Each structure stands twice: as C-alpha cells, then as structure tokens.
Amino acid sequence: MAKQTESNAxxxxxxxxxxxxxxxxxxxxxxxxxxxxxxxxxxxALVWVVFYxxxxxxxxxxxxxxxxxxxxxxxxxxxxxxxxxxxxxxATPEAISAEPELRTFALAGGRIAFANSCAGCHGAxxxxxxxxxPSLADDDWIHGGSLEDIRTTIRHGVRNGEAxxxxxxxxxxxxxxxxxxxxxxxxxxxxxxxxxxxxxNAAGAAxxxxxxxxxxxxxxxxxxxxxxxxxxxxxxxxxxxxxxxMRSIAYSRAGVMPAWEGRLDAATINMLTVYVHALGxxxx
Amino acid sequence: xxxxxxxxxxxxxxxRKVYPRAVQGRVRRAKWAVLGILLGLYYLVPWLRWDRxxxxxxxxVLVDMQHARLFFxxxxxxxxxxxxxxxxxxxxxxxxxxxxxxxxxxxCGFACPQTVWTxxxxxxxxxxxxxxxARMKRDAGPPSRDRSLRRLAKHGVWLGIAAxxxxxxxxxxxxxxxxxxxPLGASMETWFFFALFTATTYVLAGFAxxxxxxxxxxxxxxxxxxLDQDSLVVTYRDWRGEPRGKPxxxxxxxxxxxxxxxxxxxxxxxxxxxxxxxxxxCGLCIDACDDVMRKLHRLEGLIGFExxxxxxxxxxxxxxxxxxxxxxxxxxxxxxxxRLLRPRVVMYAGVLSAVVTVMLGALLLRxxxxxxxxxxxxxxxxxxxxxxxxxxxxxKLADKSRxxxxxxxxxxxxxxxxxxxxxVATDAAGRPLLPVQGDGVASFRALVTAPQATERQPIRFRxxxxxxxxxxxxxxxxxxxxx
Numbered sequence: 001m002a003k004q005t006e007s008n009a010x011x012x013x014x015x016x017x018x019x020x021x022x023x024x025x026x027x028x029x030x031x032x033x034x035x036x037x038x039x040x041x042x043x044x045a046l047v048w049v050v051f052y053x054x055x056x057x058x059x060x061x062x063x064x065x066x067x068x069x070x071x072x073x074x075x076x077x078x079x080x081x082x083x084x085x086x087x088x089x090x091a092t093p094e095a096i097s098a099e100p101e102l103r104t105f106a107l108a109g110g111r112i113a114f115a116n117s118c119a120g121c122h123g124a125x126x127x128x129x130x131x132x133x134p135s136l137a138d139d140d141w142i143h144g145g146s147l148e149d150i151r152t153t154i155r156h157g158v159r160n161g162e163a164x165x166x167x168x169x170x171x172x173x174x175x176x177x178x179x180x181x182x183x184x185x186x187x188x189x190x191x192x193x194x195x196x197x198x199x200x201n202a203a204g205a206a207x208x209x210x211x212x213x214x215x216x217x218x219x220x221x222x223x224x225x226x227x228x229x230x231x232x233x234x235x236x237x238x239x240x241x242x243x244x245x246m247r248s249i250a251y252s253r254a255g256v257m258p259a260w261e262g263r264l265d266a267a268t269i270n271m272l273t274v275y276v277h278a279l280g281x282x283x284x
Numbered sequence: 285x286x287x288x289x290x291x292x293x294x295x296x297x298x299x300r301k302v303y304p305r306a307v308q309g310r311v312r313r314a315k316w317a318v319l320g321i322l323l324g325l326y327y328l329v330p331w332l333r334w335d336r337x338x339x340x341x342x343x344x345v346l347v348d349m350q351h352a353r354l355f356f357x358x359x360x361x362x363x364x365x366x367x368x369x370x371x372x373x374x375x376x377x378x379x380x381x382x383x384x385x386x387x388x389x390x391x392c393g394f395a396c397p398q399t400v401w402t403x404x405x406x407x408x409x410x411x412x413x414x415x416x417x418a419r420m421k422r423d424a425g426p427p428s429r430d431r432s433l434r435r436l437a438k439h440g441v442w443l444g445i446a447a448x449x450x451x452x453x454x455x456x457x458x459x460x461x462x463x464x465x466x467p468l469g470a471s472m473e474t475w476f477f478f479a480l481f482t483a484t485t486y487v488l489a490g491f492a493x494x495x496x497x498x499x500x501x502x503x504x505x506x507x508x509x510x511l512d513q514d515s516l517v518v519t520y521r522d523w524r525g526e527p528r529g530k531p532x533x534x535x536x537x538x539x540x541x542x543x544x545x546x547x548x549x550x551x552x553x554x555x556x557x558x559x560x561x562x563x564x565x566c567g568l569c570i571d572a573c574d575d576v577m578r579k580l581h582r583l584e585g586l587i588g589f590e591x592x593x594x595x596x597x598x599x600x601x602x603x604x605x606x607x608x609x610x611x612x613x614x615x616x617x618x619x620x621x622x623r624l625l626r627p628r629v630v631m632y633a634g635v636l637s638a639v640v641t642v643m644l645g646a647l648l649l650r651x652x653x654x655x656x657x658x659x660x661x662x663x664x665x666x667x668x669x670x671x672x673x674x675x676x677x678x679x680k681l682a683d684k685s686r687x688x689x690x691x692x693x694x695x696x697x698x699x700x701x702x703x704x705x706x707x708v709a710t711d712a713a714g715r716p717l718l719p720v721q722g723d724g725v726a727s728f729r730a731l732v733t734a735p736q737a738t739e740r741q742p743i744r745f746r747x748x749x750x751x752x753x754x755x756x757x758x759x760x761x762x763x764x765x766x767x
Contacts, residue, residue, distance in 0.1 A: 010291050010292055100707075103707075123662065123663065124662040125660060125661075125662035125663050126663075127662060127663030127666065135663075135666065135667075137663060137666045137676070138666045138667060138668055138669065138674075139668050139669055140668075140669045230669065233669035233670065234667065234668070234669060234670065234671040235667060235668075235669050278706060278729075280666060280674065280676060280731055281666075
C-alpha cells in the first residue's frame, strides 16, 4: 500500500504512493475551476448563514422562516377566499345549490372538508363501511336526504349525547325487553320478507305489528323522524342475512355521529351539505 | 542504458485558430442565398400576422406557453397533441437521412444553424478586421489601438446579431410587437431565454465555430451510415491533380499545391487528404480551386461534388496515363450519371412518404371534440334501495374548436341502463344535454344505473350534435357485484 513518494516516469508528476494492482495515482493538483467553484460555495454558505436561518435558534438577518412563509401564504389565500366563504356562510344550501358559482366552490371545498372530517367513517367517496357507517352515495336516507335534512344531521349528529337536537332515538334490545330467541327468529324472517328476501312468517308478522311497526312502519317503510331505517329495501346497514338481523333485534343497534356545529364553521357545514347531497343520493 | 523510447504522445491537441479566406463563386453564391432565406425566415416569421377571433393571439406562428396552445397559421394544437411535433421531428430526421444519402453533407454545409450563423459572423469579422492574411498578421503582431478598436467593433456587432437572434427566439413564444414595444414588461423567463440564446449564438458562432462540428455535434459521427458510393460528396479528384507540382513542371498533375482550398476552408481541413470528419461539405474549396484553375487556363472541377463510385471509375481509367489533357478526358469520360434511384434512397423516400401520409391523415381527421370517461373508483359501484346498481363517471368534454355548443349524451346499445348527468338540462326525450364552451374543457358527473345487479360490462358513451349526428364517443366499464 503506502510507499514512499516517487515520480511518474512519463509525466514527471509525483505519485501519491498509493498503488492498486500496479496502477499508481498521480498527485496532480485539483483543477483550478473546481477549486474556485468550491471556494465560491463556501463564500455563498457564509452569506447564507448571515441572512437565512441556518443555525439553531438564529433567525438570520432577513428574519425569514419556512413557517412564516406558510403563514403569509395562508393569510393571502384566506383573504382571497373570504368573500366567497362569507357568502357560503350566509346562504342556505338551497341557494348555494341553485347558483353555479357558489355550487362549484362548495363542491370543491366540500370535497376537502369531507376528506378531512367525514371520510374516516363514511369512506373517501361516501361509500360507507360495514358495521353501521351508512353509504352517502346511495338513495337510502335514515334521517332524510334533502339539503336541509342533511345539514341538520351534520350540524347536530346522531345519538351523540352532546347535542339536544341530535338525530335518532334508541331502539330497545328486544332480548332484554322480553322476546325469546325463537320469537326473534320469527321476527327476523318477517323483516327479511318485507323486501322479498325471506319466507312469509305469520308469527313474526304479529310480533312486528306489536313491537316494531310503531317506529319502522307497518310495512317496514321506516320513519325518518325517529331515525328508524327502512326495512323493506335492499340496503342493510348491519348485514342482510338472518343472523345479522336477529342480532340487531336482540341487542339493538345505535350508530352515533358527532355534532359538527362548533367543530366546523357554518360555511364549511354548508359546503359539506351540498357536497354530500351531490354524491348521488340527494333528494329534492 | 536500454532505449526506453520516446515519452508517450499527448492525446490532447491544442486548438489552432482557423482563419478562413473569403472566396467567390457559384457555391458561395448558393450559400449566401440559403443564408438569406433561412435567416430571413427565422427573424421575420414571428412578425407574420394571422387573423383569428378577438381575444385570440393574431400571431401566425406562436407557441403560447401561458395558455398552452400552439398556433401555426390555421392550425391550433393543444398540449396533448404534442405528437404532431414528434411527427415533424421524425419527418425532419428522415428528410435529413434522405438528403444526406443523395447529396452528402448538404445540411452541414448549407443549412445547419451553426454553419449559417458562423458564416454571418465570419462576414462581419472580414468587414471589420480584413481577410485572412490581415487578420493573421494583426493577431500575431503587437497590441495596438487599431487592433483593440477593431476587436471592440467586431464583438459589438456580434453581440448585436446575437441579441437579435435571442430576441427572435423568444418572439416565437410571446407576441412579437408587444415584446418590442414593452421589453421591460417581459417575464423573467423571457429574459432568461433571451439571454441564453444571445449567449449561445455569440459563443457558438463567434468562438466555438468549427469545433462545434468536429467535437460537439453527434451528427457527423453517424451520418457515414447514410452515405454510400453513389452519394455526392465534396471530393478532390486526385487522379487528375496528382502528382502535385509547379504549373510549368512537366509530368505534374493539375494541382499546383497553392493551398487555396485549405485557406478558404471554414473547418481548416485539407480536402486533398480525402473524406474526413472535419469536412462539412460546404464546397467553398470548389470555388477556390475553380478560381485557380481558371487563372491557369485549366479545366475547372479539380475539386467538385462527386460520388466515390465515379472517383474510383475515373481513377481506374486514368491510372495508366501520364498527366495531361488525355488523362483528364479519359478520367472524366469514365464517369456515370448520378444514380438517384438507389434502394437506400427509395427506402428513405418510402418511409418519408409514409410518415407524411400518416401525419397528414392525422391532421385532416383531427377531432376538435373529444370525450373522456373517468370512472369513479371509490366506491366502484353503489347498491340502491330497490336492488339496482349505480356507477358514477367523471366526463370531460374538450372542445378544441372556437365554436362551443351543446351536445346530447347517449349510452349506446344499453337499453337497460339509465343515464343521468348531474346539473345539466335534458332534451324532450330526457337525454342529458352537455354544454361546452369553445376552446375549453367541461367536466360532468354522470350516474349510470342498472335496474338489478349486473355483472361487469363495457359501455359506450356517445355524443350527438343538434341534428343527431354522432360527433364523439368514449368507452367505459360498468361494474357490479361479483356473482
């Protein structure tokens, strides 16, 4: 490896003494253009350290920070959006939906707000999720699908115990309320038959009229006032097989949703309302 | 001491400055003509106007980066049609191949921007600093006020030409009159590209010159593949010129070794050494040599545009003869007319016409209305309360014309599927009417519903104009639950 310095016969340049398989490294000086570029970068770095934040806890002469840049950008952007947001705050969802400019803005803003606040449970496209998170893209609405209904649901939530106007009442757990498992089985068969998905069950029909029809309707048409879902359609929030329906009857189901009033501002709630309404299931 | 031989030769060759001498003649005149036409086009085309609608640029040739449009007289292209530009480049490349296989390095010698601007810069240099000998003498002599002033003037004019060149470049991307009227209003990008093209023109045409051709340009390195025995190349007819000698020497050929051909060469090569990389085929040595031959009352064409096949035939015919008119006549008689129809040329012509046909077809059949279907994938489908299945699609309707209009959207051959487009009016039959503004893209959300669970099936959206003619179509897929 390291040997004493010697010079190369052909060029007369000293070698570094390093040798690899008979190849020796010439000790040529660095190219001057390279050196000067290197010195220039050092000079540039010194200037940079003085003017920009390069050391911990030191701001630099220009006082510039990435956080400050972001804040400045956000301030200008918010100022730009402010007049539109004010209009969105003061208009009703119907008025927003009727005016193309407001509607376009609301759909774009609603998409962002939905991804921030709603997609966790309801899915990125409002498709819902199994286990009681309803799809917002279909045509089945537990608490109503008009713009006003949707806005009320977003504002106050569902069975959350925090807002007095929250949607929904609780369904009893019928196993505790006195029904036996065979009765619940009959009842489940009747419920399934309402949408043509099961055999007629006369005993179940009688039990239904006694225990369920008050909220869910005589033919299972549901009642939006109390948040009792339709039972005569093909959409099942908690599964449409007999076991799932029996489980719903025996132990009850009670999905909750937070109240967004207070968490989101009025303009955002209006934008969300218009966006959710436009997902595909909106009702007039 | 054993003899270890000389030290290895350096692989580095220092640049020797080339001082091309001025020359007159047919080739020179042709080169001036080409230079005039090409530079005239380059500098003046941005100023051509083309009447379009109000609010649309009226520059005939304009690459409008800001609005992402390319205007070329009556043609208006969108960024997604960049393949027309690709086709044009392919066309240029094949055209270059064809021209090269027929006539050698005509591109390098006559039309290449490097050649054209270098020629212009050399002309300026000669007007200010004099011809070859004066320049060499002044450069070799001591510094003087005269030399400094001349150099200052030369670089001043060069920079002026370079600035006009850089200025013309940015005018292809900006409105030319606006730019000239208000140069300070131009963007930083405009200034950057102006400076870039000014600097490259100044450096490449003023200083780098022939080194661009011999060191930087890749084209000379592989164009040998396009040349064959029947391509016209600048050739020294050595069978006639050799052996070189004084005009009065008995037994010497026509070349009097005056080195006129070397002095006029813009790349500083000696054509008499045969085909070489440094020769850009400009043919100025032909003019120089013809001039000398005329003065000596000898036949012109000692150097000429000649094929290597003819050169070999002439060499063979003249081999046994002594220098003189008889050898000249025999050599020239052995030449054959230029063979233009060669397999290589036919092939290039075939490919060329194929590309032209395809491009022309694409341009003539270019649709100004296009429909794109983007299926929504979250969720892939929605189950409805009556058991039906619904898919949502994002439709993008682009109108590349300036008219705009309203089009009826229908689903083809799918009577069981129901189509609804959000936020648009419908016609009497309940079919959605999609409005689009001219020179714009409109987005719509379409909902397609099947009455009951169906399997995956392809669907086809079709746009109809006011009288029901199909104007655009797009494919999509309707998804349903797995059976």
